[in-house]
Amino acid sequence: MSHTIREKTKLINRTRRIRGQIEAVERMLEDEKSCAELLQVIAGVRGAINGLMSEIIEDHILLHVADADLAQNDRNEGAAELIDVMRAYLK
Template identity: 55%
Template sequence: MSHTSSDKKLLARVRRLKGQLEAVERALESEAPCGEILNLVASVRGAVNGLTVELIEDHIREHVSNPETDSDKARGQGAGDLIQVIRTYLK
């Protein structure tokens, strides 16, 4: 079983995304102004980026190196640096 399958936080993010996409659908169906639809789509993009960051960070911590527990300090530091770069890049 994958470490992500029991993560309630990830499921909550996906459910929130689902709701945001449904809001985009409703806005399109009701012919809402394009500015409103663009704002909704921007929110979806931000939510997808947040989910992506969370998944990549979890993957690094589980399968590459956990900065807090790795006995190899250089590898742990490198993993921590990578996590920070990914957080910055995808925000």
Template identity: 50%
Template sequence: MAHLSHDNAALLARVRRIGGQVGAVERALQGEAGCAEVLQLVAAVRGAVNGLLDEIIADHLAAHVAAPGLSDAERAQGAEELLTVIRRYAK
């Protein structure tokens, strides 16, 4: 996804924060934290991953479906790629 390269630093920073959150879940489990604390941490990870996914989906739509000058074939491919991801995510 070459269109992401302009904002890779911000996306990578988000991924690193998510990695830190996953590490917190691991530490909580190793430290025998309570269920409520672990649930809160896992919910935070899920929210962060969903936010990252939303951002990348929006970028994909803008660059591969809605961008002016795309051919019908390019738009169809971009839409199909997005639909594949949405179907996988919805499972």
């Protein structure tokens, strides 16, 4: 995943925030918090994971999937369309 190096710090920080959210879920379970509270935090974790995955997939599409032989505009349009579909799926 050498293409992620340019955003390595950003991705690591996102991962650390997700780790904090997971640790919060663990603490809530240990403290026997209500289901509603737990579900709200778990939904936040799921959103954070989906956001991270979306970012990684978007970079992968732009750098590895889009056809480099196409004209730049055609390549950008095709990649943008695939990214839009992926984002809609991950919501």
